[in-house]
Amino acid sequence: MIDLTVRIGSLILENPVMPGSGTFAEGMERVIDVDRLGAIVAKTITPDIRHGNPQPRLTEVVGGMLSSIGIPSKGPDYFCAETVPFYARFKPPLIASISASSVEAFGKLAARLNTPGIAAIEVNLSCPNLEVNGRAFAMFPEATRDAIRHIKESTDRPVWAKLTPNVGDITEIAVAAHEGGADALVVANALLGMAIDVTTFRPKLGNVMGGVTGAAMKPVILRMVYQCAQAVPLPIIGCGGISSINDAVEYMLAGATAVQVGTANFIHPTTMIDIIDALPEFLRRHGLTRVTDLIGTMRANEAADPSWAAVG
Amino acid sequence: MIDLTVRIGSLILENPVMPGSGTFAEGMERVIDVDRLGAIVAKTITPDIRHGNPQPRLTEVVGGMLSSIGIPSKGPDYFCAETVPFYARFKPPLIASISASSVEAFGKLAARLNTPGIAAIEVNLSCPNLEVNGRAFAMFPEATRDAIRHIKESTDRPVWAKLTPNVGDITEIAVAAHEGGADALVVANALLGMAIDVTTFRPKLGNVMGGVTGAAMKPVILRMVYQCAQAVPLPIIGCGGISSINDAVEYMLAGATAVQVGTANFIHPTTMIDIIDALPEFLRRHGLTRVTDLIGTMRANEAADPSWAAVG
C-alpha cells in the first residue's frame, strides 16, 4: 500500500497536490474530479471589492507566462456566501487565500473567515504594504512577522505564509514567518517581470510589470524551497513551474511537503490529477511506500556524475 | 546615416552590443568578425588561481541553462601577459572583469590591471564577500558601495558595477553603486537556481546551486533594468536572455544604453553580429537615426491594447 497523505501542521491532506491560488476556480469540476485533490486553494480575496488591473493582463514569455491580474476580488461577504458553500460539496479541505494592505486589515479579514468550510488560511504576502512603503510584505522580515502574528491572533485556523520570490535572501523571510507563528510556508508567488512590444514601444501589460510564472521559473523557486527547508522546521508547500510528476518529486526532494500547480493547469488542465495518478508508481519504482519518504531526501553531497561519461 | 555609437561614461562604443563575461573567449575570432563588436568583455578573473567548481557544471532548464562554473581563473599575471595582448589585435575596447572576496582584494586587483589595453573594469559583484557574511557583495548596498568606491580609488579606468538579480530591490544596489562612483551598471548576472535528478535523487550540478541564464530570465532582468533606469542617472548595460534584435531593442526601450549577450552566444554563435547587422534597419523602420533614440523610450503610460481586439 502506497501512502500519499501528508501533514501540513494540524491538517492532514489525502495527497500533496493542490492548485496555486488564482489558477483554479469554480468550473474546474467540469474538467477534473475535484475530490481527488489534496486541497483546494481559492483565489486571493481582499477586504474590499476590486476590479483588478487594466488590460492587457497577459502575455506569453519563453517557458511561461507574464500576467498582471491585480487580484480582482468580490470581498469576504461574497466569498463566505458563495465560494465557501460551492466548495463545501467537495471532499478536499478549502484553503482561503487573503491579501490586505495593512497588518490591521489582514487580521480583520482573517477573523471574518472564521467560518466552517475553511480549513486553513493562506496569506498572500506579495501585496503592497500601504502602511509602510507600498512594497510587498514578504520583501521585509518585520512586515512578514507582524502580519502573520496578527493573523494568528485573529483566527484559530492554520495559517500558511505565501512568500514572494522577489527577495535577496528568502530564508530571512521564512524565519520571520516562522517567528510570527506560521503553520506552513508556500514558496513562492511569481517573480516580477515585464515585456515591451518592440513594434509599438508600449509595455505588453496594462500594469507594465507583472508576474512571471510557469516552467521557466522552476529552477529559481526550487532553489528557494531548498533554502527554506534548511532554514526553518515548517512544512513547505512548493510552488513554481510544476507541470509533471517529475517536477513535483523534484520539489519534494528539495524539502517540500506538498506542491501547488499554477500555470500548468492552464496548459494541461489535468496536470494535478496526472501527478496524483503517477505518484504511487513513482514511489513503487524507487522502493518507497510513503510520499513523505521523498521530503528533503535529495542526496546533496553526491552530485550526479553523468552516468554516461566515457570515463567511469 | 544611422549612428550606432553609444557612450558608456567616458567610453565611446561603435555600437551597443558586447558579450557577457564568461560567455566569450579566445577562439571566437574563428567564428565571427570580432572587430565588429561594441566591446569585448573578458571572463572574470580573481586575484588567485582557481580551478572552479566540481562537475557536473551544466544542465539544461526550460528556456535556458543552469550552470555553475565557479570562476576558474589563471589570475591577473596570466591575464596581463596573455589575454590582454591577444585581444589587442582587435579594435573593440577590452573590458576586464574582476572578482574578489574582500574590498581590499578588489582594490588590489583593479590596481594590478592599470595596464594599457584595458579600457574599463567590470566588477562582478556576485562573488561572495568573505569578510562579511560570505554572500554576494551586490546583495547588500553597503558592500556594493564600499567595493566600488575602493576600486575607483585604485584605478583610473572606468568602473562598471555588475549587479546580481538575487535581490529584493535592485534599485537600492544601483543607488549604492552610483554613490560608490560606478561609471555604469551591468544589470545583471544570473539568477540562482537548482535542479535535481529525480532518478538518482542527486543534484544535477556538482555545486548543487548555479546560475540560470538564457531567454527564460529575460522578463525578470528586463524589469530590473527598467527599475534601475528610473533610479539612477548612470548608463545601464542590460544583460539577461538577449538573443535577437528584438530582445536588444526591448532592453534599450526599458532604459539600457548597451546590451550584453550571454547564453545566446552558445546557441547562435553569430547572435551579436546578427543584432548589430539588424539594428540600422530596425531604426530606419521606426524613422530613427541614432540607436540612442531607443534608450528609455518605452511609452510607459500607453500599454498595448491588442490591436486585433474585435472591439476597437
Add this chain to the structure above:
Amino acid sequence: MSTLSPIQPRPIRAEVCRVVFNTPLHGPYRHLAVTASATALAAMPGQFFQLLCPGQGQDRHTLRRPMSVYRVDHARGQLEFLFKIVGAGTRGLSGLAAGDELDIFGPLGQGFRLNMQWRHIVLLGRGAGMATLAPLAETAIARGMKVTAILSAARPELAVAADHLRAAGAEVRIVNDADGSAAPEWLEPVLRQIVTEQGVNFIATCGSGRLLRLVRRLHQEFGIDGQVALEQPMACGIGSCFCCVRPFVVDGQTIFKRVCQEGPVFAIQEAA
C-alpha cells in the same frame, strides 16, 4: 463530485484527437478537422476550444490557443476549425498532417443564443471572424430561418467560408476594402436596406470593432437583437485566471467580464 448540482453543467475535456485533414484554403487560412469525443462534439455555435498547438522549428510558445468551432460533423464524429496563420501557435497548427495528434480542450464558453421565433438572421463577420459565425448558419437554417451572411475582407478573394455558407443555404454577400464596399459608409446603407426591406430579427457579428458598432446602432434604432463574439488573449479558457477580461457597461457601470467564461458571445448592448 460529492453531490450533484441541480442542473448538471456539461463536461469539458482535454483530449488528444487525430487530425483528419488540414487543408490550406486561400491566403493564410487553413481548414482543420479532428475526430473527437461526444463531449467535444456537443459544442454549440460560438463556443471554442483551447488547442495545444505543437511547436515548430525554433518557435516556442507555451499556452494553448483559443479557436472557435467552425463546424461539427456529427455523422463523421469530426470537429472542424478554420484558422488564420498569424503567429507561432497557428504556424504550429498549420504543420499538422492527417494522422497527427492534437490536444484540444473544450467545449468552452457561452455560445450564441438563438430564439426559435426568429425568421431572418444576419451574420456579419470580418476575416477569420466569419469562422466563428459559420456554424450559426447551419443551425439557423436547420430551424427554418433565413440567413444572410455578409463577409468582410481586405480583398474579395480573402473572404472566409463563402462556399461553405452558400452550401449551407445562406445568402452570401462579400464586401471588401479593395473596392470600398466594406467601408461603413457603404455597408451601413446596404444593411439598413436589408433590415427595412426584408425584416431582420437578429444580427451576429465577429472580427471587427467597426462592425460591432454598426450592429449596435441598428440594435438601438430598430430594436434588432444582436450578439457579438469577442476575442481576448487567454491563458486558461475556463474562467480560472481572469486574464481575458474586457470592460463591459452594465447599468451604466463599467465592469470586467471574462471573455472565456461569460463570453465569448455577448449581447450587443453590453459589449463596450
Add this chain to the structure above:
Amino acid sequence: MSTLSPIQPRPIRAEVCRVVFNTPLHGPYRHLAVTASATALAAMPGQFFQLLCPGQGQDRHTLRRPMSVYRVDHARGQLEFLFKIVGAGTRGLSGLAAGDELDIFGPLGQGFRLNMQWRHIVLLGRGAGMATLAPLAETAIARGMKVTAILSAARPELAVAADHLRAAGAEVRIVNDADGSAAPEWLEPVLRQIVTEQGVNFIATCGSGRLLRLVRRLHQEFGIDGQVALEQPMACGIGSCFCCVRPFVVDGQTIFKRVCQEGPVFAIQEAA
C-alpha cells in the same frame, strides 16, 4: 581581425545545411547526411559539430547537441553523422527528413592525431562511440595502415558501423554483453593476443570507461600509443563557457581541461 596571427587557425562556422538523408539504422541509431560548406567538410576524424536540433512536439530543449563527424563525403559535399536517440535533442534530430534544414556549428575541437609511421591501429568503441572512431578507419586505410575495429555492444545486432567499417577495409570484430564477449575478462586477452601476434602501434577508443582503462593498461605495459575521445555535456562547444571540463592528471596534478577545446580527443595517459 586587425592583424593576422602567424598560423591562421581554421575557420569555424554556424551554417544552415540541407538534410540529404536521415536513415533509421538498427535499434535507436540513425544515419544523417547534410550538404555542407568547405569549412565544414574540412572536419578531421574526432572533431565534432554542435547541432541545433529542432524541437519536436512538446519537447523543449535550448542548447545545441555535440555530434562527432561520422564521415566526410568530399565527392558529394556531404557531412555525415551517426547518432543514437537518447533524449529531446536526438529525438528532434530523428524527425528530420530529406530537404529539411539543420543548423550545424563546427568543425570543433581537436581530433585524433595519426602518426604516419604507424602500420596497424586498433579502434575500440562501444555503442555510438564507434561513430566517433569510424572516420579514423578511412583515413588510416587511405594512408596504408591496417585497421582492426572492435565493436562493443549490448547485443551483437546493436553493434554500430560494422558494415561501413568492413566496406572501408577494416577488420571488424563484434563483441557483446549477451554472450559475455564484451566483458574485460574476455576482451583483454583477445586484445593482448592481437597486440602480441600482429603488433599494434595505436589504439583509439571511445564510449566506455572500462575500455579506456583497458587501453591505458596496454599503453603502460606495451608502450602502445593511445587516444580517447571523451564526452561531456556542452554548452558552447568552442571553449568559452568552461562547462565541459573534466579532471586530467598532468605531472601528477589534477587539472581541468575543456573537452570541447583541449579535446574531445586526449592522449590515453592523461585522461583521468
